[in-house]
Amino acid sequence: MAVVRDLRVLLRLRDFRRLLTLRLLSQGADGVYQIALATYVVFSPEKQTSPAAIASAMAVLLLPYSLVGPFAGVLLDRWRRRQVFLYGNLLRVLLASATAVLMLSHAPDWLFYASALCVTAVNRFVLSGLSAALPRVVDADRLMMANSLSPTAGTLAATVGGGLAFAVRLVASDSDAAVVLLGAALYLCAALASLRMDPHLLGPDRELVQPRLGAALTGTARDLLSGMRHLASRRPAAQALAAMTVLRFCYGALLVMVLMLCRYAWSSTESEGLALLGLALGISGAGFFVAAVVTPTAAGHFGASGWIVVCAAAAAVLELALGLPFAPAPTLVAAFVLGLATQGAKIATDTVVQSSVDDGFRGRVFSVYDVLFNVSFVGAAGVAALMLPPDGRSVPLVVLVAALYGAVALVMARLRPRVKVNGTA
Numbered sequence: 001m002a003v004v005r006d007l008r009v010l011l012r013l014r015d016f017r018r019l020l021t022l023r024l025l026s027q028g029a030d031g032v033y034q035i036a037l038a039t040y041v042v043f044s045p046e047k048q049t050s051p052a053a054i055a056s057a058m059a060v061l062l063l064p065y066s067l068v069g070p071f072a073g074v075l076l077d078r079w080r081r082r083q084v085f086l087y088g089n090l091l092r093v094l095l096a097s098a099t100a101v102l103m104l105s106h107a108p109d110w111l112f113y114a115s116a117l118c119v120t121a122v123n124r125f126v127l128s129g130l131s132a133a134l135p136r137v138v139d140a141d142r143l144m145m146a147n148s149l150s151p152t153a154g155t156l157a158a159t160v161g162g163g164l165a166f167a168v169r170l171v172a173s174d175s176d177a178a179v180v181l182l183g184a185a186l187y188l189c190a191a192l193a194s195l196r197m198d199p200h201l202l203g204p205d206r207e208l209v210q211p212r213l214g215a216a217l218t219g220t221a222r223d224l225l226s227g228m229r230h231l232a233s234r235r236p237a238a239q240a241l242a243a244m245t246v247l248r249f250c251y252g253a254l255l256v257m258v259l260m261l262c263r264y265a266w267s268s269t270e271s272e273g274l275a276l277l278g279l280a281l282g283i284s285g286a287g288f289f290v291a292a293v294v295t296p297t298a299a300g301h302f303g304a305s306g307w308i309v310v311c312a313a314a315a316a317v318l319e320l321a322l323g324l325p326f327a328p329a330p331t332l333v334a335a336f337v338l339g340l341a342t343q344g345a346k347i348a349t350d351t352v353v354q355s356s357v358d359d360g361f362r363g364r365v366f367s368v369y370d371v372l373f374n375v376s377f378v379g380a381a382g383v384a385a386l387m388l389p390p391d392g393r394s395v396p397l398v399v400l401v402a403a404l405y406g407a408v409a410l411v412m413a414r415l416r417p418r419v420k421v422n423g424t425a
Contacts, residue, residue: 010146015137015201020150022085022193023130027154029186030123031161033096036169036179037116051256051385059381062374074223076125076363081133081202082194088126089191095119096184100177127154128370132362133202135354144304145296147350152292152343159285161186203359227364230357236305237356237365239415240349243308243408245372247315250401251342252380254319258331260392266328276328280335287339294340295347304348309412311341311348316405323398 010016076084099115130150138146165179200206231238258280267273299307315338322334357365387397 007145007149010138010142010149013138015197016146018193018196019130019133019137019202020153022190022197023150023154024157025186025190025193026085026089026123026126026130028157028161028164029092029096029183029190031158032165032168032179032186033099033119033183034158035162035165036176036183037099037112051260051381051388059378062378074227074364076129076132076367077204077223077227077360080199081129081204081363082197082199084129085126085194085202086191088122088129089187089194092119092122092187093184093191095122096180096187100180100184103177103180124370124374125367128363128366129202130154131350131354131366131369132359135359135362136201136203140355143354144299144347144351147347147354148292148295151347151350152289155285155288204363205359224364227361228368230361231365231368234356237353239412240305240308240352241369241372243312243412244345244349244369245376246404246408247312247342247345248373249376249380249383250315250319250404251338252377253384253397253401254323254334254338256381256384257388257392257394257397258335260388260390261326261331263392265326265391265393280332283332284335284339287336287341288343290336291340291343291347295344298344299348299351303416304352305412305416307348308345309409309416311345312405312409312412315341316402316409319405320398320402323402324395326393 095115095118099112099119102111102115134146134150135143161183165182168179168182169176231241259277262276262280263273266276295307298310302310318337319334322330322337325331353365353369354362384397387400388394
């Protein structure tokens with residue numbers, strides 16, 4: 001198979017393997033840390049009992065660092081990205097260790113919220129840097145395959161990290177502090193893994209580097225505006241980002257709806273509802289992995305923007321047909337389809353952005369991408385909170401989401417003849 005052949009070629013690239021190892025360790029640690037927080041302070045949207053509470057939890061977790069994300073992106077284009085990975089992970093070692101101390105000392109809950117925000121802020125900073133650095137370690141012909149493999153492998157690592165956290169918690173007599181310290185150890189491993197790469201390998205170019213913090217922060221707003229202008233001048237990237245923002249909104253709204261259905265419409269107890277939700281998320285995750293396999297071939301056939309059209313159109317039709325019965329079986333099928341469509345479109349969007357945006361601007365653009373991703377997700381939760389009844393059955397929400405999917409497909413199809421990335425529509 002062409003996919004297997006390309007994958008073998010990628011894994012033969014030393015620098016790609018090292019960057020992938022860094023991602024796996026970093027996101028594996030994220031999975032451990034997030035499970036520890038969720039089990040200790042129930043800081044998880046999936047365990048809230050109303051759409052409004054879910055929206056509030058997402059806003060607290062996602063919005064604060066999203067507001068500063070674009071400014072952090074300026075630093076990604078001014079600092080050596082390898083050093084960002086080194087010092088960012090070392091900072092997370094300290095922050096995670098502090099969280100363990102807070103757990104053992106039974107500190108006030110607001111400190112845990114502050115801790116979660118700080119660690120997650122650095123996390124998104126590192127992930128934006130990983131995306132910005134990827135074109136430095138693979139050639140343009142295999143960038144789509146690299147975008148399929150790396151984020152999907154990172155998601156798998158986070159899932160494995162979450163499972164490892166549960167195992168450690170059982171062995172350590174329900175000690176969440178021990179789990180957090182495991183996450184800190186993995187962050188340290190990620191920092192050490194970054195030392196295997198040359199400091200200048202991952203960019204930005206030497207003439208753009210400003211190693212001193214004061215120099216990097218001077219003119220941050222100006223640099224941010226220049227990054228936005230650069231993105232606006234790269235129409236394929238701007239259009240793909242806009243489409244992906246809407247698709248993320250749709251996925252977020254449906255996630256909240258499925259959560260409420262699992263908790264109230266399809267189960268009689270909280271534990272049974274959480275088991276159903278876990279099944280739905282697992283099936284959706286399976287769609288993510290299938291997207292990683294089929295997207296390189298599909299995007300090669302349809303073009304990157306054409307594949308986004310196919311994903312959005314399929315989601316529009318199948319979400320409406322499978323969602324309106326509000327029954328478990330068709331909804332679980334829809335979860336798989338929407339996972340595949342959302343991740344397939346994201347892989348294509350990542351590739352369009354990386355191919356269209358100059359290296360000196362990628363950090364800023366991917367930080368803006370990250371902010372759009374988070375804000376659309378929080379906005380989706382807010383809209384769902386307004387539209388969903390207590391049991392989660394909302395025909396207007398299902399119809400609205402289908403209409404948005406269809407609108408993305410139509411608009412991107414109209415723009416496609418004028419969108420060219422490396423000669424491919």
